[in-house]
């Protein structure tokens with residue numbers, strides 16, 4: 541695969557449900573995303589956006605086809621291998637934030653940094669939490685944080701290791717206009733700093749406009765693809 545391609549999917553399908561009544565969630569997705577690109581995925585609810593992102597991020601296995609991310613083919617990896625491939629290289633912000641309930645905001649951001657081998661994990665985590673406006677909430681546990689605050693912790697956690705690839709599923713879904721603008725600025729700043737590839741699912745046309753490329757999904761397929 542060419543070095544300038546960060547994400548490649550070939551004939552990716554996802555079929556869920558029962559064997560008697562399978563539902564085709566994704567239908568023959570072919571996609572190349574250039575390194576350093578910012579890509580928005582738009583499309584109606586249920587069109588398969590989150591499913592596609594989960595497969596590209598290595599969180600879910602496709603029913604068919606191949607996925608290669610940062611030169612690593614997912615076909616050769618089991619779950620542990622996928623987790624190792626993600627660590628420090630892929631940042632993910634999902635709709636459910638998956639913060640660890642027994643850890644404070646600071647620990648939620650610092651621990652993955654430590655796992656990725658950072659020596660100054662806690663200092664960096666503090667910096668990231670300040671950047672998302674949560675300097676005053678660092679020692680709060682997830683249950684003590686609002687939905688928007690939890691979302692910002694999840695974003696700080698995803699960008700802290702400066703991953704080469706960032707996946708974000710509705711990253712501003714729970715945030716008000718002003719906070720959302722600041723968080724989007726931060727995502728693009730981090731992308732720029734690390735020359736990272738950014739893939740964002742959004743319903744927000746303004747956010748989509750900030751991306752160099754816009755994909756539109758409908759009924760499990762990519763039906764339009766504009767930009768680079």
Ligand SMILES: Nc1ncnc2c1ncn2[C@@H]1O[C@H](COP(=O)(O)OP(=O)(O)OP(=O)(O)O)[C@@H](O)[C@H]1O
Nearest residue numbers: 556557563565583584585586587588589590591592
């Ligand atoms: N485990 C499952 N079994 C059967 N169908 C599923 C399963 N998980 C998801 N689906 C279906 O797959 C389709 C695509 O879901 P997906 O979450 O990828 O859509 P989406 O475009 O991200 O939607 P939204 O914008 O609402 O988040 C939906 O119709 C959903 O009901």
